[in-house]
Amino acid sequence: MKNTRKLIVTALFSALSYILMLLEFPLPFIPSFIQFDFSELPALICCFSAGPLWGGAVCVIKNILHGFSSSTMWAGELSNMLLGLCFVLPAGFIYKKHKSRKSALLGCVVGAFLTAILSIFINYFVTYPVYMKLFMPKSVILGMYQALLPSVDSILEALLIFNTPFNFGKYMIVALITFLVYKRLSPIIKGIKN
Secondary structure: OOHHHHHHHHHHHHHHHHHHHHOOEEOOOOOOOOEEOOOHHHHHHHHHHHOHHHHHHHHHHHHHHHHOOOOOOOHHHHHHHHHHHHHHHHHHHHHHHOOOHHHHHHHHHHHHHHHHHHHHHHHHHHHHHHHHHHOOOHHHHHHHHHHHOOOOOOHHHHHHHHHHHHHHHHHHHHHHHHHHHHHHHHHHHHOOOO
8 A cells, every 4th residue: 555545544544533532422330431432443444454553643643633622631632542552553563464364353352452451550640640630539530430339449449440341342342343344444445446
């Protein structure tokens, strides 16, 4: 795929990813300030079709676009960008090394697992300290987790119990949808006529 086409695909997928990020929604089994969205779907498709760095660019661009209309003062976007990169880059690099469905699946599982683990550190050391300083005190954040599971007594425990499985599940759902649509989209993205 030529670089001009990759640039166009990245721009289009960044715009689509930004739109999907706007369509976020809460889930009943996790605090409402944590939203589910499908915005890494275009980034993962771009990773597989154009390469991992192009897919990573989609994660960065969509968060820059979202940051201008966000109320999180870029904290949510920084977290989303870091988690997105933790997912799409390993998936993209593993797929790039051996282009097969098996390596794509392996890449997605590795990326989702890595994201789930790194989300603990990203949230504990970056995102939540900013939220606690600017938006809501630790007691309020912890209270939102305790409303779902009263025995949770620390932010770290909440991240382990709630956020880790949420992130793994979210990215595996994105991977599943990618597997369902990628084969049909790939010829269009790459400009190959059937």
